[in-house]
Amino acid sequence: MPEWMSFAGRKLLRLITLLVAVAIFSYTLISLSPIDPVDAYIGADMLLISPEQRAQIAARWGLDQPPLARFIAWARELAGGNFGTSLIFNRPVLEIIGERFIASLGLMATAWLVSGLLGYALGILAGARPGSLLDRAVRLYAYILASSPSFWVALLLLMAFSVGLRWTPICCASPPGLLPEEVTLAHRLHHLILPAITLSIVGVANMALHTRQKLIEVLESDYALFARAQGATTRDLVRHHGLRNVALPAITLQGASLSELFGGAVLVEQVFTYPGLGEATVQAALRSDVPLLLGIVFFSAIFVFAGNTLADLAYRLVDPRIRIGAATP
Amino acid sequence: MSTLTETPAPMRAGPAPRPWQLNRRQRTLLTIGLCLLALSAVLAGAWLIGDDGLATNLAARNQPPSLAHPFGTDWLGRDMLTRTLHGLSLSLGVGLLAAVVSAVIGAALGLLAATLGGAADAVITWVIDVFFSLPHLVLLIMIAFTVGGGTIGVIVAVALTHWTGLARIIRAEVLQLKSAHYVQLSARLGRGPLWVARHHMLPHLLPQFIVGLILLFPHAILHEAALSFIGIGLSPHLPAIGIILAEAMRYLATGSWWLALFPGLALLLAVTAFDVLGEQVRDVIEPKQSQG
Numbered sequence: 001m002p003e004w005m006s007f008a009g010r011k012l013l014r015l016i017t018l019l020v021a022v023a024i025f026s027y028t029l030i031s032l033s034p035i036d037p038v039d040a041y042i043g044a045d046m047l048l049i050s051p052e053q054r055a056q057i058a059a060r061w062g063l064d065q066p067p068l069a070r071f072i073a074w075a076r077e078l079a080g081g082n083f084g085t086s087l088i089f090n091r092p093v094l095e096i097i098g099e100r101f102i103a104s105l106g107l108m109a110t111a112w113l114v115s116g117l118l119g120y121a122l123g124i125l126a127g128a129r130p131g132s133l134l135d136r137a138v139r140l141y142a143y144i145l146a147s148s149p150s151f152w153v154a155l156l157l158l159m160a161f162s163v164g165l166r167w168t169p170i171c172c173a174s175p176p177g178l179l180p181e182e183v184t185l186a187h188r189l190h191h192l193i194l195p196a197i198t199l200s201i202v203g204v205a206n207m208a209l210h211t212r213q214k215l216i217e218v219l220e221s222d223y224a225l226f227a228r229a230q231g232a233t234t235r236d237l238v239r240h241h242g243l244r245n246v247a248l249p250a251i252t253l254q255g256a257s258l259s260e261l262f263g264g265a266v267l268v269e270q271v272f273t274y275p276g277l278g279e280a281t282v283q284a285a286l287r288s289d290v291p292l293l294l295g296i297v298f299f300s301a302i303f304v305f306a307g308n309t310l311a312d313l314a315y316r317l318v319d320p321r322i323r324i325g326a327a328t329p
Numbered sequence: 330m331s332t333l334t335e336t337p338a339p340m341r342a343g344p345a346p347r348p349w350q351l352n353r354r355q356r357t358l359l360t361i362g363l364c365l366l367a368l369s370a371v372l373a374g375a376w377l378i379g380d381d382g383l384a385t386n387l388a389a390r391n392q393p394p395s396l397a398h399p400f401g402t403d404w405l406g407r408d409m410l411t412r413t414l415h416g417l418s419l420s421l422g423v424g425l426l427a428a429v430v431s432a433v434i435g436a437a438l439g440l441l442a443a444t445l446g447g448a449a450d451a452v453i454t455w456v457i458d459v460f461f462s463l464p465h466l467v468l469l470i471m472i473a474f475t476v477g478g479g480t481i482g483v484i485v486a487v488a489l490t491h492w493t494g495l496a497r498i499i500r501a502e503v504l505q506l507k508s509a510h511y512v513q514l515s516a517r518l519g520r521g522p523l524w525v526a527r528h529h530m531l532p533h534l535l536p537q538f539i540v541g542l543i544l545l546f547p548h549a550i551l552h553e554a555a556l557s558f559i560g561i562g563l564s565p566h567l568p569a570i571g572i573i574l575a576e577a578m579r580y581l582a583t584g585s586w587w588l589a590l591f592p593g594l595a596l597l598l599a600v601t602a603f604d605v606l607g608e609q610v611r612d613v614i615e616p617k618q619s620q621g
Contacts, residue, residue, distance in 0.1 A: 021462075022462070022463070025459050026471065029471065029472065029475050030475055033475035033477070034476075034477055035475070035477060143601070143604075144597070146604075147551075147597055147600040147601045148597050148600075149551055149558075149593065149597070151558050151559075151574065152574060152589070152593035152596070155578060155581065155593065156589065158581060159581055159586050159590075163581055163582060163584060163586075164584075164586075258464075259463070259464045260464070260465075263464045263467070266466050266467070266470075267555055267558070267559065271578060281470060282559045282560070282561075285474040285561050286559075286560055286561065293474065297463065297467055300464050300467045304464060
């Protein structure tokens with residue numbers, strides 16, 4: 001079997017077990033919840049419904065079945081791609097998630113790339129000369145950003161650039177009052193820029209500190225000492241030994257950062273009233289839209305998984321040792 | 330993380346240190362003291378300043394920061410310094426409670442996984458893996474939602490989602506200790522398992538637990554604030570920092586910048602204080618780890 005096929009097979013198996021785990025987990029959580037589904041469905045009409053009608057609703061939804069039978073029925077629907085209908089939007093959950101994800105994708109992709117590259121660059125600059133003024137500045141920046149709530153950073157930027165300087169719009173993904181077909185790419189970019197900057201500068205901290213630490217380790221290693229003895233300067237060391245060796249852990253870290261990025265997007269979209277997936281998550285929770293919330297939980301699990309898998313793939317491209325040693329994974 | 334500690338200054342042969350210069354241990358202890366002082370100042374401040382500033386005072390609405398109101402006033406004329414101190418102590422309280430519960434869960438499950446092994450270990454590591462495969466905030470929202478939101482919802486959500494890291498650390502530590510030569514030798518010499526646990530395991534585990542607990546505080550507090558900010562956490566009647574910032578968001582367009590700036594800054598300082606505290610306590614009680 002070709003090497004890539006076994007890699008894909010292993011990843012697929014891992015994804016399936018992960019999704020089963022998430023299904024069991026979220027089913028347990030929802031069934032432990034004190035919220036009664038029939039009550040939640042009836043809402044304000046509680047007094048108009050007789051006990052017989054309640055029993056009918058429960059029977060219609062299969063709530064009279066034992067828990068295991070309910071789980072199997074639900075899981076079978078999920079496996080068939082039916083995530084139900086969103087209560088807020090009254091449309092299939094998958095449609096809503098697809099639409100919202102496309103809106104968020106630009107935001108998250110920009111932030112992911114910028115924070116990764118900027119964090120890597122800052123980490124290299126800081127790690128090349130530990131203790132220097134630049135190093136201290138980068139570390140201070142990273143510590144402060146790591147402890148700041150991202151929604152607060154978003155609020156500050158909004159105050160400075162949208163309210164104070166009026167450079168960027170104050171909300172939404174397009175100017176209010178325009179029909180969807182009138183919105184141009186320039187409009188979209190104009191509305192995207194500040195949320196994307198917020199997510200990027202918050203995401204830089206982790207990458208910068210990590211890269212800095214790894215580069216210091218490389219520069220203190222024996223082979224770096226040997227290279228120095230042969231007359232290599234710090235610049236040579238960073239170029240020929242640092243950049244490549246540090247790139248490997250950085251890729252893994254950046255792949256794993258999708259989890260943080262998703263959480264950041266939830267908060268930042270809330271501040272900028274940006275109609276993306278994060279905003280939909282908050283709406284689903286605030287307005288008790290269980291199908292949509294569960295759909296997003298599944299989607300976010302796949303999203304995080306995709307990030308880690310991409311990192312694994314990139315690893316194979318960057319590191320020749322893995323390709324050669326692939327026969328023994 | 331050793332990245333967070335100051336890299337030790339190289340030993341230099343030079344003039345003897347002047348008497349007022351502190352050595353590294355003294356500096357660390359001083360920092361711990363300052364952090365504790367700052368954090369207790371928040372709690373004491375909320376108590377000392379009283380509730381007077383929380384009363385509605387429409388004559389003094391939307392005032393920018395001044396000597397009388399260092400943090401300004403909001404749209405009901407309430408003093409923002411008073412609100413910030415009260416909100417911060419509430420957030421700290423909720424965060425601390427949730428973090429302690431979380432740390433106890435983490436330690437208990439880590440110990441169980443390592444000592445029982447077999448099926449128990451498999452189940453616990455599986456649960457930890459599932460937790461790590463979802464974005465933390467989604468997990469928080471999901472749990473807070475199923476519990477029904479509110480203060481209980483936040484505490485349960487934060488407590489149930491922060492134990493995984495500590496559980497992993499404790500499990501790994503116990504597994505490592507179990508296979509250590511001196512532990513096995515001790516058992517051969519006739520010491521009972523409880524004696525070994527008390528004399529060989531506990532001294533290693535306790536520092537890990539304490540440092541892990543303190544380093545949980547910043548995360549717990551930030552996540553409490555985030556949940557309250559998006560409206561799934563504490564109710565608007567309990568003005569925690571997250572609520573104050575969510576309210577400030579609605580008054581941003583009017584140019585009331587002080588409503589968001591100072592409460593957020595206070596939260597940032599409190600979180601940083603806990604972070605520094607954890608790192609410094611680690612330096613004191615786990616000196617091996619801090620010599621990176």
